[in-house]
Amino acid sequence: MIPYGRQDITAADIAAVVEVLKSDWLTQGPMVPRFEQAVASKVGAQFGVAVNSATSALHLACLALDLGPGDWLWTSPNTFVASANCGLYCGAKVDFVDIDPLTYNLSVDALALKLEQAERTGTLPKVVIPVHFAGQSCNMAEIYALSQQYGFKIIEDASHAIGGLYKGKPVGSCHYSDITVFSFHPVKVITTGEGGMALTNNSSLAERMQRLRAHGITRDPQQIQGESQGVFYYEQIELGFNYRMTDLQAALGISQLEKLDQFIAQRQHLASVYDNSLSNLPLVLPFQHPDTYSAYHLYVVQVDANHSPLDRGALLDYLRKSGIGVNVHYIPVHTHPYYRKINSSKMQFIEAEKYYANAITLPIFYALQESQQNEIINVLTKVLEK
Numbered sequence: 001m002i003p004y005g006r007q008d009i010t011a012a013d014i015a016a017v018v019e020v021l022k023s024d025w026l027t028q029g030p031m032v033p034r035f036e037q038a039v040a041s042k043v044g045a046q047f048g049v050a051v052n053s054a055t056s057a058l059h060l061a062c063l064a065l066d067l068g069p070g071d072w073l074w075t076s077p078n079t080f081v082a083s084a085n086c087g088l089y090c091g092a093k094v095d096f097v098d099i100d101p102l103t104y105n106l107s108v109d110a111l112a113l114k115l116e117q118a119e120r121t122g123t124l125p126k127v128v129i130p131v132h133f134a135g136q137s138c139n140m141a142e143i144y145a146l147s148q149q150y151g152f153k154i155i156e157d158a159s160h161a162i163g164g165l166y167k168g169k170p171v172g173s174c175h176y177s178d179i180t181v182f183s184f185h186p187v188k189v190i191t192t193g194e195g196g197m198a199l200t201n202n203s204s205l206a207e208r209m210q211r212l213r214a215h216g217i218t219r220d221p222q223q224i225q226g227e228s229q230g231v232f233y234y235e236q237i238e239l240g241f242n243y244r245m246t247d248l249q250a251a252l253g254i255s256q257l258e259k260l261d262q263f264i265a266q267r268q269h270l271a272s273v274y275d276n277s278l279s280n281l282p283l284v285l286p287f288q289h290p291d292t293y294s295a296y297h298l299y300v301v302q303v304d305a306n307h308s309p310l311d312r313g314a315l316l317d318y319l320r321k322s323g324i325g326v327n328v329h330y331i332p333v334h335t336h337p338y339y340r341k342i343n344s345s346k347m348q349f350i351e352a353e354k355y356y357a358n359a360i361t362l363p364i365f366y367a368l369q370e371s372q373q374n375e376i377i378n379v380l381t382k383v384l385e386k
């Protein structure tokens with residue numbers, strides 16, 4: 001089965017990890033800060049805080065922005081559940097903003113309308129998490145303008161989007177946000193096995209996230225509240241977690257990051273081959289906004305229900321039986337039983353649900369061979385062509 005995504009690990013990646021295994025530090029050594037600096041400088045942010053997953057990074061980002069009970073967090077329904085769960089971890093309430101039917105990203109028009117209504121009812125969000133779906137940036141300039149008008153904070157969930165650009169600037173520069181989060185899960189653009197990072201240009205947010213990833217403990221003389229009792233001394237000054245990344249993971253990340261541009265160029269190439277080869281089939285191909293350069297974590301098509309001989313379900317089954325590991329991104333978060341239980345079960349986001357009914361994710365990853373991509377295109381053409 002050709003998977004929809006997979007990691008690409010070279011001999012250099014393996015050697016980098018083996019070096020750490022032979023060193024004194026498997027964790028809390030020099031590799032983690034080195035990886036943080038490498039990612040931050042690559043995307044043009046001042047600070048990077050590496051953690052054991054993007055889920056942890058989202059949680060810490062919410063905590064650093066003081067999200068808590070009584071607050072609202074808004075995000076896109078077309079995302080992985082982690083973009084919403086982070087609000088619940090903090091005791092906040094979670095609501096969603098419907099998607100733009102062209103980009104499948106959170107719709108700025110829907111956001112503006114919902115903010116207007118929320119202002120009247122006193123339920124404005126404290127944090128909004130735009131998700132750069134499939135690797136294409138949201139319309140950050142307009143979301144930022146709304147944040148200035150309504151006073152909310154922005155966390156970009158860029159789990160799909162490291163290596164992408166928005167208005168010519170790297171995603172992660174935090175030009176239009178407080179914090180940006182990357183994921184290094186193996187299916188994403190670069191990997192550390194498990195891992196994530198929060199980027200920011202705000203030193204106090206960075207410091208807070210660093211402390212929270214390590215139990216809420218500090219050794220900083222400025223923050224210690226009692227009297228230091230010696231070189232060993234530290235204090236826990238708030239409740240944190242163990243969300244640390246290991247040096248093994250960071251070394252892999254440093255090695256992977258060196259190939260980021262190459263990875264993105266190949267994903268862009270594969271996407272353009274799909275764009276050209278599938279354009280006559282009853283499929284809606286991914287729209288690309290001219291302000292963006294996508295990292296193409298995913299290549300998603302929608303079955304054109306009016307013209308396709310097969311509906312999404314039947315096409316997905318057929319492709320899987322043909323050895324093509326297609327998938328669906330995403331089941332709208334508000335429709336999961338857990339969210340139906342805690343929110344109004346009548347909650348509806350029409351565009352996200354319509355999109356979901358027809359979406360199929362085709363394989364796209366660095367090592368996808370030309371022959372494999374041709375096979376995928378041939379199978380699709382044969383089954384969908386009249």
Ligand SMILES: *Cc1c(COP(=O)(O)O)cnc(C)c1O
Pocket residue numbers: 052053054055056079080082083131157159160182183184185194195196
């Ligand atoms: C993968 C993903 C996450 C979670 O990433 P982990 O590193 O697996 O915790 C969060 N949000 C989105 C949009 C993702 O795709």
